[in-house]
Amino acid sequence: MQADGKFAERRSMNDEYIRLSLDEVAALSRDILSHHGLAPQHVEAVTATIVAGERDECASHGIYRLLVCANTLKTGKVVKDAVPVVHDIAPALLRVDAGGGFAQAAFARGLPMLVDKARTNGIAALGINHCVHFAALWPEVEAVAAAGLVAFACTPSHAWVAPAGGTKPLFGTNPIAFGWPRPGAYPYVFDFATSAVARGEIELHRRAGKPIPEGWGIDAAGRPTTDARAALDGAMLTFGGHKGSALATMVELIAGPLIGDLTSAESIALDDGAGSSPIGGEFILAIDPAGFLGAEAAQHIERAEAVFDAIVGQGARLPSLRRFDARARSLANGVQVTRRLYEDVQALLG
Amino acid sequence: MQADGKFAERRSMNDEYIRLSLDEVAALSRDILSHHGLAPQHVEAVTATIVAGERDECASHGIYRLLVCANTLKTGKVVKDAVPVVHDIAPALLRVDAGGGFAQAAFARGLPMLVDKARTNGIAALGINHCVHFAALWPEVEAVAAAGLVAFACTPSHAWVAPAGGTKPLFGTNPIAFGWPRPGAYPYVFDFATSAVARGEIELHRRAGKPIPEGWGIDAAGRPTTDARAALDGAMLTFGGHKGSALATMVELIAGPLIGDLTSAESIALDDGAGSSPIGGEFILAIDPAGFLGAEAAQHIERAEAVFDAIVGQGARLPSLRRFDARARSLANGVQVTRRLYEDVQALLG
Numbered sequence: 001m002q003a004d005g006k007f008a009e010r011r012s013m014n015d016e017y018i019r020l021s022l023d024e025v026a027a028l029s030r031d032i033l034s035h036h037g038l039a040p041q042h043v044e045a046v047t048a049t050i051v052a053g054e055r056d057e058c059a060s061h062g063i064y065r066l067l068v069c070a071n072t073l074k075t076g077k078v079v080k081d082a083v084p085v086v087h088d089i090a091p092a093l094l095r096v097d098a099g100g101g102f103a104q105a106a107f108a109r110g111l112p113m114l115v116d117k118a119r120t121n122g123i124a125a126l127g128i129n130h131c132v133h134f135a136a137l138w139p140e141v142e143a144v145a146a147a148g149l150v151a152f153a154c155t156p157s158h159a160w161v162a163p164a165g166g167t168k169p170l171f172g173t174n175p176i177a178f179g180w181p182r183p184g185a186y187p188y189v190f191d192f193a194t195s196a197v198a199r200g201e202i203e204l205h206r207r208a209g210k211p212i213p214e215g216w217g218i219d220a221a222g223r224p225t226t227d228a229r230a231a232l233d234g235a236m237l238t239f240g241g242h243k244g245s246a247l248a249t250m251v252e253l254i255a256g257p258l259i260g261d262l263t264s265a266e267s268i269a270l271d272d273g274a275g276s277s278p279i280g281g282e283f284i285l286a287i288d289p290a291g292f293l294g295a296e297a298a299q300h301i302e303r304a305e306a307v308f309d310a311i312v313g314q315g316a317r318l319p320s321l322r323r324f325d326a327r328a329r330s331l332a333n334g335v336q337v338t339r340r341l342y343e344d345v346q347a348l349l350g
Numbered sequence: 351m352q353a354d355g356k357f358a359e360r361r362s363m364n365d366e367y368i369r370l371s372l373d374e375v376a377a378l379s380r381d382i383l384s385h386h387g388l389a390p391q392h393v394e395a396v397t398a399t400i401v402a403g404e405r406d407e408c409a410s411h412g413i414y415r416l417l418v419c420a421n422t423l424k425t426g427k428v429v430k431d432a433v434p435v436v437h438d439i440a441p442a443l444l445r446v447d448a449g450g451g452f453a454q455a456a457f458a459r460g461l462p463m464l465v466d467k468a469r470t471n472g473i474a475a476l477g478i479n480h481c482v483h484f485a486a487l488w489p490e491v492e493a494v495a496a497a498g499l500v501a502f503a504c505t506p507s508h509a510w511v512a513p514a515g516g517t518k519p520l521f522g523t524n525p526i527a528f529g530w531p532r533p534g535a536y537p538y539v540f541d542f543a544t545s546a547v548a549r550g551e552i553e554l555h556r557r558a559g560k561p562i563p564e565g566w567g568i569d570a571a572g573r574p575t576t577d578a579r580a581a582l583d584g585a586m587l588t589f590g591g592h593k594g595s596a597l598a599t600m601v602e603l604i605a606g607p608l609i610g611d612l613t614s615a616e617s618i619a620l621d622d623g624a625g626s627s628p629i630g631g632e633f634i635l636a637i638d639p640a641g642f643l644g645a646e647a648a649q650h651i652e653r654a655e656a657v658f659d660a661i662v663g664q665g666a667r668l669p670s671l672r673r674f675d676a677r678a679r680s681l682a683n684g685v686q687v688t689r690r691l692y693e694d695v696q697a698l699l700g
Contacts, residue, residue: 089642091471092641093473121441122441165665166661243589249538253530257650258637258642259642285473292443307613311513314517316514
């Protein structure tokens with residue numbers, strides 16, 4: 001436990017917010033996860049992503065996510081003491097069998113071999129199997145980019161999203177993420193759902209009793225709807241029409257059957273109404289610029305900076321910039337969460 | 351020359367259309383390209399994609415494209431007798447230096463080693479450098495899928511497209527393509543621009559004097575426009591807002607600096623107003639399902655069919671279906687082109 005004592009002295013910004021250090025966030029996460037029976041290796045790996053999410057102000061993947069984690073642990077669908085097993089299956093491929101546990105520990109186990117294989121062969125891919133995935137993908141692509149490699153990752157989820165022109169849920173929200181190492185800076189990172197929005201966004205509208213914009217969902221009869229409840233009972237839509245739908249299909253295939261794992265439809269069928277996080281696979285690609293470029297790698301990586309400069313120079317934003325700004329603030333000053341969320345999470349210890 | 355004599359007996363469907371066999375399309379392409387000084391190896395490789403485009407009723411990549419090819423050849427920006435050179439640079443990577451020639455011959459030279467490397471290592475990538483790329487990417491991903499491999503390809507183009515939130519051209523239309531082998535069927539293939547539409551689509555609106563829909567482009571001052579001319583002089587937009595913009599950035603990076611080649615901004619600067627097709631690189635990825643799955647590959651590839659069945663079963667369409675339907679028609683009955691286009695192309699021999 002790294003809690004540094006500040007936990008007890010937390011001070012309210014006002015009646016609504018509580019400020020926590022990142023160590024306090026970690027301690028809270030460890031307490032909750034341990035209390036729900038998660039084995040120490042998983043507690044550490046999951047806590048790392050909870051802290052990263054809160055630190056980067058990805059509210060839905062920070063402390064809030066402990067509520068979802070606890071619920072998933074209660075469903076009995078997660079193997080709490082799973083021991084990930086690494087399989088070296090081809091010169092440039094590996095699989096990690098997560099054994100039904102959370103994906104984080106499996107990724108941590110597979111990462112060193114993925115990096116080694118990419119450096120040796122120029123490119124390599126990791127398939128994580130039989131894992132429960134509940135987090136964003138940017139921690140994975142950032143970890144690969146931190147090794148100086150170009151990264152791509154994707155994962156199916158539960159069948160909530162209809163294909164373009166269709167009427168019924170088939171795809172998951174099927175996020176894709178990409179990371180590009182930048183000298184002396186945070187990597188270029190994007191991580192987005194191939195659904196029009198995150199499912200949680202529609203859930204928030206439902207709770208607030210607000211209509212959703214057109215293009216987010218269809219009702220159970222396949223008709224466009226602005227009713228959040230109807231969209232949750234019907235199907236979500238992909239972003240970008242048939243193009244987003246094609247990308248969602250790619251994710252189903254390469255992070256599903258290609259690595260011998262479940263599609264989103266199979267995942268939700270296995271869940272059978274229990275409300276667990278999606279269970280299945282994740283696909284992660286790593287490419288070594290030095291493999292393509294040899295001694296000229298640094299020079300071309302530097303040349304890529306002109307692309308980022310041109311984006312920023314015309315007033316556009318790089319994806320993840322908001323996260324990196326939040327990270328700097330959080331590293332300096334800690335984070336703040338609502339008192340209500342803090343109390344809801346504390347109640348998980350009861 | 352494989353022209354089979356039907357060329358002379360072509361019959362008008364009516365005053366507007368002329369029917370040609372695929373051999374006649376090939377003969378026409380060979381005549382035009384040879385007439386413009388293209389070396390025989392390139393004539394064959396380019397003709398294969400012209401015939402494939404016309405056969406699949408991709409009008410802009412069939413016979414029509416000969417007009418663009420001829421123009422590109424006239425600019426002097428293409429090395430007409432370039433000899434592609436294959437470089438084996440890492441166990442799972444290769445580069446092909448196209449030597450300033452059209453990409454097709456370079457791809458043809460690199461494909462066997464890409465397939466070999468993917469089968470040996472489980473995954474492999476090919477970077478084509480210093481090529482002039484004017485075609486769709488589906489021929490490449492179909493060729494890789496025909497070897498039983500999963501394929502991904504992308505290429506930058508000329509800087510015509512603004513990043514989301516920006517005002518100035520930076521990205522090319524940056525297409526991405528994906529291919530998945532299907533037992534006993536055409537592969538699952540998508541191939542789309544990360545711009546909202548193809549540049550040619552805006553050009554067609556301009557010629558017809560028709561307004562373009564909102565979301566296709568902005569004017570030179572960065573304001574949304576429905577004026578085709580203003581969008582061509584300003585910037586095109588990506589599909590899917592910031593998500594499409596992120597994908598376009600990924601294409602710039604992995605088919606540009608990662609393989610030591612030009613970004614779209616560098617390509618259009620090199621063109622310097624000559625109006626040539628884009629010059630630069632192409633990135634092609636191949637993954638062997640047997641690498642991940644061993645003896646179980648066929649079983650999981652078969653399981654992927656449930657995804658396609660579920661898409662089609664709810665009345666949605668698979669991408670490329672229109673092309674494959676057209677292919678069946680063209681293989682049986684040949685193709686039809688407008689008399690005007692046919693005469694415009696014939697005039698290139700003058």
